[in-house]
Amino acid sequence: MGCGVSVIEPDDEKDLFLQGRKASEAIERSLQIQKQRDNKEIKLLLLGAGESGKSTVLKQLRLLHQGGFTNQERTQYTQVIWADAIQSMKILIVQARRLGIPLDCDDPQANRFLFGQKRLVLKAKPLDLIDASLAGGSGFLNDYVLKYSETSEQKRRGQSTGQAQGLENSSEEGFYQGGVGGEEGVALQDLSLNLQELSQGLNEGETTNHPGVRPASSAAQVANAIQTLWRQDRGIRQCFARSNEFQLESSAEYYFEHIHQFATPGYVCSDEDILKGRIKTTGITETSFSIGGSSFKVLDAGGQRSERRKWIHCFQGITAVLFVLAVSEYDQMLFEDERVNRMHESIMLFDTLLNSRWFADTPFILFLNKTDLFQQKLTRSPIRQFFPHYQGRVNDADAGLKYFENIFLSLNKSQRPIYVHRTCATDPHSMRFVLTAVADLIIQQNLKKSGIL
Ligand SMILES: Nc1nc2c(ncn2[C@@H]2O[C@H](COP(=O)(O)OP(=O)(O)OP(=O)(O)O)[C@@H](O)[C@H]2O)c(=O)[nH]1
């Protein structure tokens, strides 16, 4: 904010009262100028739980209005996706064991080849196979280790609660605490997924005796092994179909289908890869756009619980809130706390934000996102199993979406309309229409608010 300078005339020099008055007038003028500037700029705040698709929506805006992504981002995503792909396949192998799903690759007698491929994947060390500096340096490494260090599930949970700063007694407390009750009686699932231990176990005596396993495997070999397991092992597919029962990247299937490209040194991600890739947002990013002659500032906030305590810092002067709900996650648990259903978390979050004093006059737009994944899972994961009040048919996507939409709309305690869109944030074609409609709506609302319409 710029500060005006008050000019002191010679006659006024000794008149302290006049000097003071001029100084406050100058400050007042400068505040007015700032306010006018703020009124002109549209501030759109993206909120929602972790992994709901906020940053993907922002990526679509960048494709539409900013010419897309930089080369540095494209190489960064190659590294991150490659590492996530390896780890995602490891997770499927280990989870299959936990869930009692027999894997074709588990039997060295029946299928020596697949067995060898499994060993290759389990022994692969993603951090040795990628260029960590291109992936985002130490920030990436910290997040990455936390993300995949299964023994830290409790730590993840600890980080998501009890660290409230300055909001302990406020009514907004709910949006970072998650509103979850006591821990009594809740058994922590031991996923037996400490991948480090797993790799150590392998190193102790399992390295030399099996055909197909080489001590040091190249990226191409690991990629090949992932592709083979994905295509040929029926147990891996069965386990994937039950991935709502554990934590797996939303785009794991895409990574496996395109595994060789991510393993190729020097590969530069396409727009589609970047839309499918995931880098968790930490803090709040601000991106400016010019849309339809209006200046937009889009604020993208990290949605995981530990990130939400930062939200309040950007609640002032918001023109509209765009709340992103991953509607497909009605059968999944939070990454931060595997006792809590993701849909329940989003409902609580939306309720707290929509009815908070901060946004009493702010328009809300609700994206029912990940409709593609929603549609795909309806039959294998019936909504009624998780939401017993649901009356619609099992595979009726429209009824399912309407059901969740009504739950969210029923939380509205004000007269404000809530604008709802069904979205697949990774699809540039449909998002172009949705985002154009949203921008038009916000521009109109802003003009009305500033008295121009
Ligand atoms: N299939 C599918 N995947 C989606 C969709 N929207 C987002 N994703 C994927 O979901 C993952 C998470 O998306 P992000 O945009 O990073 O989620 P976020 O809300 O920004 O997450 P935080 O930064 O942790 O708050 C990414 O791998 C996206 O590609 C969708 O509509 N369909």
Ligand SMILES: [Mg+2]
């Ligand atoms: Mg994000």
